[in-house]
Each structure stands twice: as C-alpha cells, then as structure tokens.
Amino acid sequence: MPFDAPSDPDAFREKVRGWLEENCPESMRTPMPEDEVVWGGRREKFKNPDSKVWLERMANEGWTAPTWPKEYGGGGLTREQAKILEQEMARIGARTPLFSFGLWMFGPALIEFGNEEQKKRFLPDIVHGRTRWCQGYSEPGAGSDLAGLQTKCEDKGDHYLINGQKVWTSYANEADWIFCLVRTDNTVKHEGISFILFDMESEGVETRPIKLISGSSPFCETFFSDVKVPKDQLVGEVNGGWKIAKRLLQHERSSISASGFGSTRGTGMLELEEYAKIHVGTDGDGKLLDGDLRGRIADHQMYAKAFNLTVQRSQQQAKAGQEVGHTASIIKYAAAKMNQDKHELMVEALGTEGLGWEGEGFDRGAKMVTRGWLRSKGNSIEGGTSEINLNVVSKRVLGLRDHQ
Template identity: 75%
Template sequence: MADGMDTGLEQFRAETRAWLEENCPPSMRTPMPEDEIVWGGRGEKFKNPESKVWLERMAEKGWTAPTWPKEYGGGGLSQAEARVLAEELKRIKARTPLNSFGLWMFGPVLIEYGNEEQKKRFLPDIVHGKIRWCQGYSEPGAGSDLAGLQTKCEDKGDHWLINGQKVWTSYANEADWIFCLVRTDTSVKHEGISFILFDMESEGVETRPIKLISGSSPFCETFFTDVKVPKEQMVGRLNGGWEIAKRLLQYERTNISAGGFGSAPGAMPLYEIAKHYVGEENGKLDDDDLRLRLADHMMADKAFNLTVRRMGEQSKTGEVSHTASIVKYAAAKLNQSKTELMVEAMGFQGLGWEGEGFSEKELTAPKAMLRAKANSIEGGTSEVNLNVVAKRVLGLQDHKG
C-alpha cells in the first residue's frame, strides 16, 4: 500500500513540476515587492500583469485553495498532494498567487458551518480572488473581551438591520465584503452573538483608516448605520456565532503563526543584514554581543518553524487546536525580536524615516519594528493567548484565592 501511495505521489510531483514550469511566469519566480502583493477583489489593479496571469492559472486548477473540495472551486487534493504542491512551489521560488482573509480564515469556517447555498455562492469567488474580505470582530469596548461586543442586529422580518461600530478592521476601506460578529440577543453574552456576511458597499457602511505610528493605515474604524442585510446571509444558527468566532480565531492564529507576520517580501536573512552593516572578522560577525543574540534568535526561529510545521500537519487533517495560541504568542515575540535586531544591526542607517541618505529597505526597517509592536495584540492579545494556553492546553484552573 505504501509503495503504491509513494508511486502515486511521485507521479503527481512530476505532473505538478511540469505544469508549474510551463505555467508560472518568470517574474512570478522572483521576490515579491510589497506593492505587488495580490489581495484580489473588485478593485485589484495588478501592478504586474503577470500577477493576474499567475492567479488565473492557479485558481483555474483550484490551487489557491488546494485542499478545498472541487465542487466549491478548490483543488480537491489530499494532504499529501498539497504538501507536494507546496514543495514544488517553494522549489521554483514561486510567489503566492493570492493573499486572502477568505482563504486563511473565512473560507475554512464556511466549509464547516455554512449551508450548501452559501458555500456555492461564496467559496468559488474566494478561490479566484474575485471578492476581498475583511473581518468585523473587535469593537471600541470589546477587544480582548470580544464576547462583550454590542453591534446590534435586529430581525426586521424580511431582513436584518445592523447598527454599531467595529475597530481595527484590517483593510476595511479596500474590502468588498465583511464577515461580522453581531449581537442578536442582549439578554445573554456569548449565546447572543451571530455570524453574518454583507457587502461593504451596502448603504450605511462607512470606513475611516487609522494612521499608525509606523506611518501606514492598514486598520480602520468601521461604522454601520441602519445597514440592511438579506436573511440568507447569516452563517450557522441564530445566536450560534460564538462557536464560529472561536473556530475562525483558531484558523487566524494558525495562519499568523505559520508566517502571517513574516518578513517583507524579498527581505534578506537577518544574519546577512548584520554582516552587511557590521562586517566580519575571521569569518565571524564583528560584534560579539550582537552575534550571540543573533544566534539565540536564529535557534529559537528554527525551533519555532519546526513546531509550526508539526502543527501544520495536524491542521491539514482537520485538527485546529488551541496549540495555535502557543505559536501565535511565540510568533509575536520572535517577530518583535527580529525587527529590533535588524534596526540595531543597521546602526545609524536603521534610524531613517524619510529623505535622502537611506535606501528603501533602510527606511522600511524602523517602520517594520514599530509595526511589529501590534503583533502581540492582533489575532488575540498575548495575555489572552496565555490564558487560553493555561486553561485549554495545560488544564490549569482559575485561582479562587
């Protein structure tokens, strides 16, 4: 049985390799600049025309979502085949054809909790990058205590009526649709939440970008004023949204842990950056203290990636556990450490903000360091994740004093 399986996988590998060689455009095998990342959606402009070609070819195969069922536009691959595909994409250094909250978070929970009509309506468009999604979770008074959300959703007979506010909504000003947590019962907390979908062009939806200390504005305040939503766009049962919300957060933390923070596209390895700016003596970095801290970081990063790989194997079998909280916490710490070491290694050249005398990558470094401060907040704060680990993984009980 094993020999037959191996033979089948090797045949799949050969076919996949041949297809990629023929269909992956040359520029899609180079490091991806920040401004060429493809998010999809109605407003996608494709700065590089070959990005559009690459997305269309991969989506047609269903390989933007390789393990999703074929009937919903996915690739229908087994977990083993998906691993082979990932290996072959990595071999040719292929760019990710599509970055999408729909792929990472919303799609998986829709497959699990959505009805057949919802799956057929939304999943193929996610695979093809036709709709860009954003996530309506946090509110001004409901961040770490997400279940305290107050955005109100009323049953008006033939539609839902939504009023309220979200905050830290990533790319809400560029998204087409939102998957949103709303309160449908004010008499209970967790049991009064529902999960609903609606178009961001609906009347009554307003977004206001929030400028961060890094200078960028990826997050928004989002306001809903008498937004009408068709009844069929609620996912799962009425007042059953908290279960879906928790599941989606597990997928989000898994994705963040597996590289969601990551490096800027095309970024040099940290040691190469240090070698460039600090220099070497006798084959060693010419700064003993920095060399030691870089070595510690690199070992921790290696151990982390091996852990993520193991967790990824578990998730591919449908097991998305609370261990995602462990690696999400570690990922935040590692990325903050990495960006701080990068700025330190650059010395004076790592302190530029704008103007002449600094390269584009040098100007990116301090912004990346400041941006990394949010890693311990987004996707569940580090404090909340530690509580999840304590209770759900270690089985610790609340101390009653």
C-alpha cells in the same frame, strides 16, 4: 486542460514541477515587493501584469486553495499533495499568487458551517480573488473580551438591520465584503451572538482608516448605520455565531503564525543573517564582526527552527484527528515574539541607518526595516493579544487556576 493529479507522490511531484515550469512567469519567481502583493477584489489593480496571469493560472487549478473541495473551486488535493505543491513552488521561488482573509480565515469556517448555497456562492470567488473580505470582530468596548460585543442585529421580517461599530478592521476600506459578529440577543452573552455576511458597499457602511506609528493605515474604524442585510446571508443558526467565531479565530491565529505576519514577508532566517553581515561586516572567516549580535542571531535561528517544528507537529496532530485548538494560542504567541525579536535584530544591525524615517539621507530598504519594526509592535495585539493567548495556555493547556 485541467490538471489530473496522480495518486503516487513521486509522480505528482514530477507533474507539478513540469506544470510550474510551464505556467509560472519568470517575474513571478523573484522576491515580491510589498506594493506587488495581490489581495484580489474589485479594486485590485495588478501593478505587475504577470501577477494577474499567475493568479488566473493558479486559481483555474484551484491551487490558491489547494485542499478545498473541487465543487467549491478548490484544488481537491490531499494535505500531502498540497505540501508537495508548496515545496515545488518554493524550489523555483514562486510567489504566493493571492493573499486573502477569505482563504486563511473565512473560507475554512464557511466550508464547515455554511450551507450548500452559501458555499457555492462565496467560495469560488475567494479562490479566484474576485472578492476581498475583511473581519468585523473587535469593537471599542469588546476587544480582548470579544463576547462583550454590542453591534446590534434586529430581525425586520424580510431582512436584518445592523447598527454598531467595529474597530481594528484590517483593510476594511479596501474590502468588498465583511464577515461580521453581531448581537441578536441581549439577554445572554456568548449565546446571543450571530455570524453574518454583507457587502461593504451596502448603504450605511462607513470606514475610517487608523494611521499607525509606522506611517501605514492597515486598520480601520467601521460604522454600521441601519444596514439592511438579506436573511440568507446569516451563517449557521441565529445566536449560534460564537461557535463559528471561535473556530475562525483558530484559523486566524494559525494563518498569522504561518505567514510570519504580513510585515515580514520575504525575510526568513537566512535573510536576517545575511542582512546583518552586509551592514555590520565580517571577519576573515566570514563570521559576523559583532560577536554578541552573532550569538543573538543564532539564538533567534534556533527559536525559529523550533517554532517551525512545533507548527509541523501541530499539523500532523490535526491530520491524525487530535484536538489542537489550544495549540493555535501557543503558536500565535510564539510567532509574535519571534517576529518582534527579528525586527529588533535587523534594526540593531543597521546601526545609525536604523534612525532613518524619510528623506534622501537614508537607504530606502533601511527605512522599510525601521517601519517594519514599528509595525511588528502590533503583532502581539492582532489576532488575539499575547496576554489573552497566555491566559488560554495557562487555563486550558496547563490547567492553572485564576489567582483568588
């Protein structure tokens, strides 16, 4: 029976609480190991069977995308109701049922810019985790200057033909579909870009994982050789993709900031302090023995608190209809710094255990922290480099001019 959301906030909270108690499996109320994160898609294996049950139950209510319209598979909740749902999930320690670039980035952009047929075709599959998406933006010669991209898209009458290369394509080797920026006009820069969608199993698509210093390979080189794409998979107008690209980048930077970056999932402020106490030790009053480290952890906690308040203020401003596009650059830069600082503190708290990489001489958790520290170095690159975000802030927020 579909969930009938009461309009009264207190009644809604009570009903959501009851639904979660009844429908969230006990194993889904525990901290989530990295290898149990659900990304969805054709290749999803569900290491924990309850993960599949939990995803299906949440998706059937549209609660993997609670504020999306019901006609596209979403929950149709107001922002206030979605916040209550989030709070009640946190209260019982419920896991996020689905992690998805489709939810965080592509879906919101498609709701705004896609036609009705595209919304009905793609959005429900995102909500239910049936399709896993990747992002085709950066190229070897077009990273910070994204508008310099050269992946060519030619009109062949009844289809488009795509040739080119993308790089740093997150999880391209695991994705089912890609939302991709292509060049449809070489005579202009920003105005010659289009936004197109296609299946990663299309003939001519090749992916090559890039191994990072952390040992993982979340990024790929992606090659397109005479890839045929149906014309109804172009989103928006031909040569109108840059507007969509900018809006999607806002969603990306906001989602990266809100999630705390994938490599730090499950390690909040309290965990950092408790983690340090376990590895460094405490005095008779329960305080961390290392006073200097204790002070820097306190600084980090204050920074994180201010960050969370800034995110909340930005959300309220957006809800009130105020322009907050450039705030995403501020938040993205701050989130990258905060996450990197946290990992520095965690490795420092490990002491000599922080030297561990592999072998039986080091605790598995310590080795994961070390690898997470290395992974965090990419936070200031992905989703827009810190340098580019600082440029946005200086020019569009502070009104500073380029130095001549």
